[in-house]
Amino acid sequence: MGKIIKIILRTCLPFALGLGILGWMYRGTDWEAFRTCVMHDMKWSWMVLSLAFGILPQVARALRWNMALEPLGEHPRHRTCIDAIFLSYASSLVIPRSGEVTRCGTLKTYDGVSFTKSLGTVVTERLVDSLLMLLLSAAALLTQIPVFLRFLTATGTDFGQLPAHFSATGYLVTALCVVAAAFLSFVLLRRYSVFSKGKDLMRNLWEGIISLRKIRNFPLYLFYSLLIWAGYFLHFYIAFFCFDFTVGIRPEAALLIFCVGSFAVLVPTPNGAGPWHFAVKTMLVLYGTAETNAVLFVLVVHTIQTALVVLLGALGWADLLLAGKNTPPAPEPSEP
Numbered sequence: 001m002g003k004i005i006k007i008i009l010r011t012c013l014p015f016a017l018g019l020g021i022l023g024w025m026y027r028g029t030d031w032e033a034f035r036t037c038v039m040h041d042m043k044w045s046w047m048v049l050s051l052a053f054g055i056l057p058q059v060a061r062a063l064r065w066n067m068a069l070e071p072l073g074e075h076p077r078h079r080t081c082i083d084a085i086f087l088s089y090a091s092s093l094v095i096p097r098s099g100e101v102t103r104c105g106t107l108k109t110y111d112g113v114s115f116t117k118s119l120g121t122v123v124t125e126r127l128v129d130s131l132l133m134l135l136l137s138a139a140a141l142l143t144q145i146p147v148f149l150r151f152l153t154a155t156g157t158d159f160g161q162l163p164a165h166f167s168a169t170g171y172l173v174t175a176l177c178v179v180a181a182a183f184l185s186f187v188l189l190r191r192y193s194v195f196s197k198g199k200d201l202m203r204n205l206w207e208g209i210i211s212l213r214k215i216r217n218f219p220l221y222l223f224y225s226l227l228i229w230a231g232y233f234l235h236f237y238i239a240f241f242c243f244d245f246t247v248g249i250r251p252e253a254a255l256l257i258f259c260v261g262s263f264a265v266l267v268p269t270p271n272g273a274g275p276w277h278f279a280v281k282t283m284l285v286l287y288g289t290a291e292t293n294a295v296l297f298v299l300v301v302h303t304i305q306t307a308l309v310v311l312l313g314a315l316g317w318a319d320l321l322l323a324g325k326n327t328p329p330a331p332e333p334s335e336p
Contacts, residue, residue: 060231062078064225067220074113074118140252236254237254277302
């Protein structure tokens with residue numbers, strides 16, 4: 001019974017949280033305007049370009065992962081790594097943050113890679129990504145301080161009065177996001193503790209974590225890391241050119257909005273649905289986009305980008321079935 005309750009909490013709670021925020025945000029939405037925007041007003045050529053940059057980070061992540069596994073004596077196929085990454089993103093839509101386990105399990109199944117070693121490299125790359133995300137956020141915030149100061153001066157905004165303008169629903173959404181983030185941290189700690197039982201498992205996990213210092217071509221590893229985040233940003237920023245009401249947003253402002261949205265995705269909902277919408281919409285309004293247009297933007301962009309994740313996951317699964325398992329050849333019998 002306890003396991004069933006845990007499964008329900010891990011699967012249903014994130015969906016309930018995301019749907020709750022989405023329902024609150026899109027109450028009273030003019031769906032005919034949404035259809036018109038997608039079918040007639042949106043510039044699809046820019047969206048196609050944006051989607052291309054949505055694929056790039058996943059491929060770069062797979063190539064970087066392959067590099068981290070090499071010093072550990074693991075040599076999975078590049079094809080399998082890419083498929084595993086595609087599948088991991090898609091699996092996180094069903095069970096948030098399950099991608100780490102999915103991708104490592106995929107390499108174990110199809111190329112015989114040690115699960116705990118590959119999990120250790122995933123922990124390492126999460127640390128690298130977190131560091132890059134913090135650096136990007138700091139740079140974005142520093143470049144936007146003058147903008148915020150001008151905004152506060154022009155509008156006469158008083159920080160002491162800001163809480164009064166924050167609605168009760170806004171407080172509730174923020175509180176739910178904080179609770180959900182805390183729940184996610186607890187689940188992740190429990191999940192990784194399952195794989196830390198036994199000396200051999202701990203040693204393999206530690207080898208994966210410290211594999212960074214053994215990488216043969218560290219500049220290339222760093223290049224892939226930067227390429228991942230550049231791709232993420234362009235995937236987001238190019239979407240602004242799809243709409244007349246967001247095309248004027250400057251790159252430095254878009255970078256800050258991107259960073260705020262990236263932190264919102266940490267809340268455990270499918271692909272950040274709900275928290276990401278709320279955070280990005282709020283930032284767009286701050287930069288002068290009408291609220292109705294901002295709500296429309298986040299709905300259209302997130303829906304299309306999520307559809308891309310689903311499509312890549314399906315392609316990755318199909319390619320894994322097509323490629324089959326990489327079974328090592330049996331040793332030749334010794335001569336008598």
